[in-house]
Amino acid sequence: MPSNKHTPFLENIPAYALGALDAGQVAALESHLETCASCRGELAAYRALSEDLLMAIPPKTPPASMRRQLQSKLPSSHRLSSRRMGWSLGQSALVFALGVLLLLNVVSLLQMRSFQQQQAQLSHQLQSEQTALALLSYPGIRTIPINANGITGTLLLDDDRNAVALFAWNLPQLPANQTYQAWLIDSQEERVSLGVFRSDPTLPFTSFSIISSNKIANFVGIGVTVEPSGGSSQPTGPRLFRVGF
Amino acid sequence: MSDLEDAELVEQVARGSEKAFLLLYDRYASRVHALSLRTLNDPMLAEEATQDTFLKLWSRAQLFSSERGSLLVWLLTIARRVALDRLRLEARRPSLSDSNDPADVWPNIPDENTLSEENRWRSLYFAVQSLSVEHRQVIELAYYQGLSQSEIAETLGWPLGTVKTRLRAAMEQLRREWSR
Numbered sequence: 001m002p003s004n005k006h007t008p009f010l011e012n013i014p015a016y017a018l019g020a021l022d023a024g025q026v027a028a029l030e031s032h033l034e035t036c037a038s039c040r041g042e043l044a045a046y047r048a049l050s051e052d053l054l055m056a057i058p059p060k061t062p063p064a065s066m067r068r069q070l071q072s073k074l075p076s077s078h079r080l081s082s083r084r085m086g087w088s089l090g091q092s093a094l095v096f097a098l099g100v101l102l103l104l105n106v107v108s109l110l111q112m113r114s115f116q117q118q119q120a121q122l123s124h125q126l127q128s129e130q131t132a133l134a135l136l137s138y139p140g141i142r143t144i145p146i147n148a149n150g151i152t153g154t155l156l157l158d159d160d161r162n163a164v165a166l167f168a169w170n171l172p173q174l175p176a177n178q179t180y181q182a183w184l185i186d187s188q189e190e191r192v193s194l195g196v197f198r199s200d201p202t203l204p205f206t207s208f209s210i211i212s213s214n215k216i217a218n219f220v221g222i223g224v225t226v227e228p229s230g231g232s233s234q235p236t237g238p239r240l241f242r243v244g245f
Numbered sequence: 246m247s248d249l250e251d252a253e254l255v256e257q258v259a260r261g262s263e264k265a266f267l268l269l270y271d272r273y274a275s276r277v278h279a280l281s282l283r284t285l286n287d288p289m290l291a292e293e294a295t296q297d298t299f300l301k302l303w304s305r306a307q308l309f310s311s312e313r314g315s316l317l318v319w320l321l322t323i324a325r326r327v328a329l330d331r332l333r334l335e336a337r338r339p340s341l342s343d344s345n346d347p348a349d350v351w352p353n354i355p356d357e358n359t360l361s362e363e364n365r366w367r368s369l370y371f372a373v374q375s376l377s378v379e380h381r382q383v384i385e386l387a388y389y390q391g392l393s394q395s396e397i398a399e400t401l402g403w404p405l406g407t408v409k410t411r412l413r414a415a416m417e418q419l420r421r422e423w424s425r
Contacts, residue, residue, distance in 0.1 A: 020393050
């Protein structure tokens with residue numbers, strides 16, 4: 001190619017490499033570059049220089065907050081944060097509904113358990129009273145009055161069946177961690193547990209009946225003490241009363 | 246992980262590694278931010294442009310090819326485009342950098358402990374600074390402000406032919422200085 005035709009394109013190459021060549025001249029230069037290896041070599045050299053100019057600026061440290069801001073803008077961070085805390089309205093409503101259902105279930109379960117406990121108490125109470133009534137109608141029954149420490153009542157003993165029924169008035173209510181415990185007392189003052197019972201706050205009297213595995217005739221009395229909930233193997237608490245046979 | 250090469254880290258970024266991404270940010274944020282600031286001459290806009298550049302690294306990491314050039318050049322090329330787009334969007338008049346700004350200097354003149362690569366860029370920086378004011382102005386406006394030769398002529402009130410001559414002369418001088 002003659003130099004007088006080559007020179008105008010060559011002069012435009014530095015501006016083209018910087019991206020500063022006016023649009024009207026770009027097409028002509030690019031057309032020339034397709035056929036001129038020499039100009040392509042020049043362009044490669046100036047392009048390398050323009051790339052290097054990108055780095056010929058003193059570094060400037062950005063504010064420290066930018067790193068955190070950038071991190072929060074990452075799509076993965078959005079996804080993670082969404083999973084962690086940014087539930088949609090539908091998801092939130094579903095979780096809320098499940099929470100309410102769970103709460104209702106727990107409340108129902110507690111109520112059912114409470115009803116079962118009340119039912120068991122009433123059933124026990126009924127059984128106790130029926131036993132006591134049966135004892136009263138039995139010809140060989142022994143009736144022993146109770147009158148000690150402000151507590152009055154009646155003790156029914158059936159020696160043939162080793163059945164015991166206790167009716168006591170004015171028994172104080174015990175805290176939840178305590179219970180009444182009845183003991184058979186022998187002539188050596190040894191105690192054998194008859195069982196535990198609690199007073200019923202809805203009734204003015206307390207009844208307790210049981211068929212003992214021991215022969216009642218071998219004992220000389222019955223005592224009632226206050227024991228920790230669940231009872232004790234031997235009396236540990238204060239004595240409420242004692243009745244001799 | 247911090248010892249990994251750029252190409253390995255970019256591969257990890259392409260697979261969604263936030264840790265690799267932050268390592269690259271720590272490595273190059275000051276260079277990207279400097280270019281954004283030089284182009285936009287506004288700290289707020291420069292911060293946004295820097296973030297946009299790194300978000301493009303995050304979303305386009307799989308497009309990077311180490312065979313075609315270094316990651317830094319790739320990042321700075323993106324940063325320049327982002328900043329120039331923002332400049333056009335803001336329709337702001339170009340401003341020339343103040344070479345007397347004490348903050349606008351390369352920290353520490355080359356010393357033995359500095360990486361040789363960084364020394365190279367320092368040398369080019371000084372080569373640009375050693376240009377005459379007129380030559381430096383056309384380079385600044387063309388490259389860092391994205392103006393065409395006609396726009397530079399209009400901005401500076403110079404004849405178009407003068408702009409062309411000065412731009413060409415400035416590039417030839419840099420090429421000579423740089424290739425020595």
